[in-house]
């Protein structure tokens with residue numbers, strides 16, 4: 207059976223209906239997409255008003271979907287894939303758009319960023335590995351984008367502002383406009399969302415309607431023309447008394463600190479069985495204490511491999527270094543992959559491996575972080591199922607109960623971590639493990655290393671070009687000096703005759 211996404215299964219009438227709908231919907235949005243001429247001559251608000259009049263769709267929703275198409279136009283390979291297979295619908299395209307607009311402006315202006323992002327998304331979406339494979343969850347797509355942003359940012363190694371001007375015609379033929387100012391990890395790089403309600407990213411809230419290029423009266427243009435922040439913003443806290451009798455707190459800290467706080471809140475919430483908001487209150491008011499445990503995942507054999515956190519996703523290099531520096535314990539995940547214990551409760555290492563392999567609840571479509579989930583024995587422990595990763599997956603509490611109620615069965619491929627779900631109606635689907643420890647993800651980690659290498663090589667080539675240009679800039683001065691030297695020699699010869707070589711012997715007779 208050919209590898210394929212379950213949403214493209216031609217034998218499944220629901221999937222076929224979805225494909226028809228996706229294609230039709232996409233064509234609708236293309237049909238109402240303003241032309242470049244319209245964008246040049248009509249202001250955005252007027253355009254939207256006209257579209258709302260014709261379609262009845264509210265401006266926020268219009269902007270969300272049109273922005274998604276604008277972003278797709280910057281990703282030509284993904285666009286071709288979408289238009290050929292209809293694997294992604296408009297909702298998924300808007301997820302990509304929003305995640306991409308979180309990139310610093312400097313990256314968004316860099317064709318290399320779009321090229322790499324295009325490659326990363328197509329690599330993920332063009333190659334299902336199993337028949338009936340479940341489509342990547344929106345959170346996973348977000349993370350692909352966020353990880354691309356983080357790794358490209360880090361590869362720049364935060365050079366100083368102002369940027370070095372580009373050499374006039376750079377000798378490398380490819381696109382390129384990077385090598386400019388760095389900024390810290392001020393952007394929220396995580397696609398991961400661990401709010402209490404566990405899912406987000408629904409269509410149509412028009413939250414960032416101003417985050418895209420717009421034809422006129424666009425304050426974003428002004429913001430874009432300003433130099434980027436030189437460094438990570440200082441920590442800040444904002445406290446507002448709201449009209450509805452509540453007080454709103456907003457805290458901004460560096461990513462390493464934020465990750466520790468996140469883990470502390472998460473752990474207190476889980477231990478006390480309360481919401482994260484309640485857990486944070488308990489911590490602040492001293493009604494709860496916790497010693498924070500933070501798990502970090504990184505490849506031990508690849509220099510510069512990204513460091514993953516189960517809630518934050520891939521960390522910025524500074525955050526990773528800070529957190530690794532205070533880490534007290536290293537666990538070998540290769541050993542944990544095959545470890546087993548006689549007890550029902552897995553060892554800490556086995557559980558850490560399961561989280562690193564599964565990353566989220568493995569129920570089809572569930573995106574709850576695995577970190578807070580239950581360890582499910584595929585074959586029950588009391589029926590002889592061993593406590594070892596080959597017999598266990600992470601499920602959130604809700605789906606753990608459903609599985610225990612025998613509403614669905616699964617099989618686990620112990621080599622790949624793929625889970626085959628078998629439903630009561632005889633249909634099945636494959637959920638593939640998406641954590642950094644999943645075998646399929648290891649290649650991905652390697653790709654980052656190579657990408658960073660490529661990026662470094664390009665930077666070196668650019669530096670060489672710069673040096674050459676500087677050398678060339680000195681050419682007129684050198685030519686003048688040379689001319690002066692020659693003039694001096696000629697004058698000397700005229701005054702004293704050529705006295706530098708001995709007179710030649712007369713030629714033999």
Ligand SMILES: [Zn+2]
Nearest residue numbers: 567572602605
């Ligand atoms: Zn779940």
